[in-house]
Amino acid sequence: MDGALRTRKVISEQRRYCEAKARDRNLNLFVPEAFIRGIRHIGYKSNLEALSELVDNSIQAYSERVDLLFNFASEGSTARPTQLAVVDDGHGMAPAMLRFAMMWGGTHRENDREGLGRFGYGLPCATVSMGRRFSIYSKVERGATHVVTLDLDLLDNDAYRNNDGELEIPPARRAHLPDFVSNALAQSHPGGWKSGTVVVIDKLDRLDWTTAAGLRRNLVRHFGVAYHKLLRATSIYIDGERVRPIDPLFLSPDAELFGLDEDHAHALDSVTMTIDGELGDARGSVTLRYAWLPPSFGAIDKSRDAIGINANSRFPILKHYHGIIFSRNGRIVDIQSRTPWTTFINNDRYIRVEIEFSAGLDEAFGVTTAKQQVSLSREMWDLLRAAGLPKAIEHLRQKVRSAKADRTTASRPAVASTSTSVVASPSSTKSHAIEPASPLDVKVLTGRILREFAPEAALDALLAKILVRIRLGRAEHAADYDSLLREWASDMRAGHLPLPAGAEAPKVTVKTRGRS
Numbered sequence: 426m427d428g429a430l431r432t433r434k435v436i437s438e439q440r441r442y443c444e445a446k447a448r449d450r451n452l453n454l455f456v457p458e459a460f461i462r463g464i465r466h467i468g469y470k471s472n473l474e475a476l477s478e479l480v481d482n483s484i485q486a487y488s489e490r491v492d493l494l495f496n497f498a499s500e501g502s503t504a505r506p507t508q509l510a511v512v513d514d515g516h517g518m519a520p521a522m523l524r525f526a527m528m529w530g531g532t533h534r535e536n537d538r539e540g541l542g543r544f545g546y547g548l549p550c551a552t553v554s555m556g557r558r559f560s561i562y563s564k565v566e567r568g569a570t571h572v573v574t575l576d577l578d579l580l581d582n583d584a585y586r587n588n589d590g591e592l593e594i595p596p597a598r599r600a601h602l603p604d605f606v607s608n609a610l611a612q613s614h615p616g617g618w619k620s621g622t623v624v625v626i627d628k629l630d631r632l633d634w635t636t637a638a639g640l641r642r643n644l645v646r647h648f649g650v651a652y653h654k655l656l657r658a659t660s661i662y663i664d665g666e667r668v669r670p671i672d673p674l675f676l677s678p679d680a681e682l683f684g685l686d687e688d689h690a691h692a693l694d695s696v697t698m699t700i701d702g703e704l705g706d707a708r709g710s711v712t713l714r715y716a717w718l719p720p721s722f723g724a725i726d727k728s729r730d731a732i733g734i735n736a737n738s739r740f741p742i743l744k745h746y747h748g749i750i751f752s753r754n755g756r757i758v759d760i761q762s763r764t765p766w767t768t769f770i771n772n773d774r775y776i777r778v779e780i781e782f783s784a785g786l787d788e789a790f791g792v793t794t795a796k797q798q799v800s801l802s803r804e805m806w807d808l809l810r811a812a813g814l815p816k817a818i819e820h821l822r823q824k825v826r827s828a829k830a831d832r833t834t835a836s837r838p839a840v841a842s843t844s845t846s847v848v849a850s851p852s853s854t855k856s857h858a859i860e861p862a863s864p865l866d867v868k869v870l871t872g873r874i875l876r877e878f879a880p881e882a883a884l885d886a887l888l889a890k891i892l893v894r895i896r897l898g899r900a901e902h903a904a905d906y907d908s909l910l911r912e913w914a915s916d917m918r919a920g921h922l923p924l925p926a927g928a929e930a931p932k933v934t935v936k937t938r939g940r941s
Contacts (some may be wrong), residue, residue, distance in 0.1 A: 434877050445901050448638035452809070460740040469554050472633045472640065473647040478551035478622055479511040480648070481756070484659050486622065492613060492662045493644065495637050496605040504636045509555070510606050512613075517620040518563040520571040520597040525559055527573055527594050548624065553577065562602055566620040572600035578628070620634040641666065642646040650746065653680060673746040673757070674716040674777040675739070682739050685813040688727070690716040690777065693821070698812050700786060704804055709785035713809070716746035718743075720832055723774070743774040750779040751799045755793060759799045762863025765806050780809070 469475040476493065483491045496508035518526060526548060552559035553575075560574040573594060579585065580592075587593040602610070603625060610618045634640040644663045652661060653670035661668040672680040675690040683689075693715035701708055723731035724739035731740050748762035748769045762769040769776075782790055791800030801809075891906055 431630075469551070471643075472555055472631075473643060475551040475554045476509075476511065476644065477648070477651060477756075478651070479548060480532055480546060480661065483513035483515055483622070483785060484655060486513060486517070488513035488515035488659055488742065490514050490613060490662070493664065494605060495664050496603070498636075499924060504638070505632075506602070506623060506637050506640075507629065508605070508690075510603070510625045511630065512606060512609065512621065512623045512625055514614065514618065514621040517565040517568070517622055518561075519565060519568075523561050523563060523571060523573045523597040524594045526555070526563075527575055548898045552624060552626050553907075555629055555631050556626040557630060558626070560625045562600060562606075562623040562625070564618075564620055568603060568620070569599050571597040573597050576628075589908065637664070641890070644668075646671065646741065649681060651740065651757045651826045652755075653677070653757075654752070671742060673742055673750055673817050674714055674779055675718065675722075675742075676714070676716055682742070685737065686721045686727075690718050690722075691824070692716045692818060696812055696817075698790070698808070700808065703808060704789045704802075705784070707786050707789045709783035711783075711786065711809075711812075712781040713812060713814060713817070714777075717821045717828075718775040718777065720775055720825060720829045747774050748775075748778075751790065752781040752783050753787070758792065761799070764815075766810070767805075767818060772825070773822065775825045776818065778814075778818065778821070892916065915916060925940040 480491055490513070492510075492512040494510040494512060495506035496510070497503045497505075498507050528549065544812075548561070549559075557576065557577040560572050562570055562572045564570040573596075575594065576584075585592050585594065601607070602623060606625070607624055632640065634643065641664050643667055645666060648661050648663070649656075649666045650673050652659075652668070653672050656668065656670045669681040670677065670679070671682060674692075675683055676692050677683060679807035695712055697709050697710060697712045721727040721731075722737055723743050725731075725735050725737045731734050731737065731743075745761055747766065748760045750757060751761070752761045784792075786805075789802050789805045791798075791802065793799075848901045891910065
C-alpha cells in the first residue's frame with residue numbers, strides 16, 4: 426500500500442470515528458470508554474497493590490476491621506474465586522456519595538495529606554484492573570444499604586447513556602448484600618453490621634494467581650508487611666485468616682518472625698528530620714530506621730547459607746524487601762535498590778533501611794497516583810545524604826561483614842584436617858594402602874565432626890567427596906563406590922540403623938595408580 430492510499434485510509438477511519446462520537450454532543454477532555462479501557466492497564470505491580478488501594482480507603486474510613494472475601498461458583502471449582510469483596514465497618518457513605526465514589530477523582534478528600542488516599546482514583550482504578558464489573562454497597566449508621574454498579578460490558582453497549590447521549594452513572598438504589606458477604610458479616614459482626622462499605626469485584630479476568638490459595642498466601646504476607654504499623658488500629662482478615670504484622674526490619678517484638686529462632690536484628694539509632702522550607706512549599710517529617718541482621722538470619726541450619734530448603738520463613742521478606750523501604754504515613758509504598766551513590770547487592774539483604782515520610786512530602790518523594798512507587802527529587806536525596814544515609818549504609822555493611830568473618834572463624838573445625846597425597850610417575854603402577862591408625866580413630870573423628878557440624882551438612886560433604894572419587898577414579902574403583910552407595914540406599918529403605926557404638930568399623934584402604 427503506497428503512502429497516499431494509506432493516508433486516505435487513515436483519514437477515512439478518522440471520519441467514521443468522529444461521526445460515531447458526534448452523538449456525544451460534548452467534546453470532553455477524554456473519551457470515557459477508551460479512558461476506562463486504558464485505565465485497566467494503569468500498571469499495578471500485581472493484584473496485591475490494587476487491593477491495597479481498597480484497604481487504604483477502609484482504613485481512612487476509620488474501620489476497625491477489614492475483610493477480603495472470596496466467593497466461588499456454586500457448582501464450580503473452589504480453587505479459583507469468581508468474586509472478590511473488600512468489606513469494612515467504617516463510617517460508610519451516603520447514597521448520593523456512591524456515584525461520586527465510582528468516578529475517577531470523585532472524593533471529598535481531594536488532596537488530603539492526613540490519611541492514605543488523596544486523589545480519589547484508587548477505588549475505580551483498582552477494581553477495573555482485576556474485573557469487568559464492580560459494585561459499591563454502603564450504609565451509614567441507622568441507614569439502609571444502597572448500591573451502584575459499573576459493568577464494562579454494558580458500558581461498551583451504551584447502557585449508561587442518558588437521553589442526551591452522555592455517559593451517566595446510574596443513581597444508587599437500595600439493595601441486599603450478596604449472600605457470601607452477608608454470611609461473613611454474620612460471623613465477624615454478631616451484633617450486626619452497623620455501617621461500612623463493601624466493594625464487590627466480579628467478571629474477574631485479570632487475576633495474577635490462578636488459585637485462591639496462592640492469592641491468600643501472598644496477600645497475608647504483603648498486607649502483613651505493608652500495614653505492619655497500622656494493624657494495631659485496624660484488623661485485616663484474608664478469607665478468615667487474620668493478618669499479622671511483619672516488620673521488614675525485624676525490630677518489633679510483637680511482630681511475626683521476630684522470635685522465630687535465636688537470631689535477632691540489631692538496631693542502629695534512628696534519625697528524624699523536619700523539612701520546613703528547604704524544599705519550597707513541602708512540609709513534613711522524615712524518619713530513617715536502620716538494622717543489621719546476622720548472616721544466618723534467613724537460614725534454618727545456622728551453619729549453612731539460606732539456600733533452597735535451608736531458607737526459613739524470614740527469607741522471602743529478606744529477598745523481596747531488599748533495598749531502601751519507603752513508608753508513607755505508616756504504609757509501605759515502595760522498595761528501591763539503587764541510590765545516587767550505591768546499589769544494593771545480594772549480600773545487602775542483611776542490612777535493613779526504612780525511610781518513613783509524611784504525605785506533605787509527596788512531591789519531594791515523587792509518590793505516584795497509585796501509591797506503589799516513589800521517585801525522589803535530587804534535592805530530597807541531598808537532604809538524605811546530609812542526614813547521614815550513605816554513612817549509615819556503609820556502617821551496616823561493615824557490621825554484616827564482621828559478623829560473617831566471625832561466623833567463618835567459628836565454623837572452622839577444631840581438628841586440623843590432614844591429607845596424604847601420592848605423586849606417581851607416569852609409568853608407575855604400584856598400589857599404596859592408606860589406613861587410619863585404628864578403627865577407633867575413625868569413630869572418634871566422625872563423632873567430633875558431627876558435634877561441630879550439622880549432620881546434614883557433614884553428610885552432604887561426604888557424599889560430594891564420594892561422587893568426585895567415582896567420577897575421577899578408575900573403572901574398578903568407581904564400581905566399588907557405586908556398589909557401596911547402592912547398598913547404603915538399600916539399607917536406608919529397609920530401615921536398617923547405623924552401626925552400634927561398639928561395633929567394629931571397617932578399615933579404609935585406598936589404592937592409587939599412576940595415570941598417563
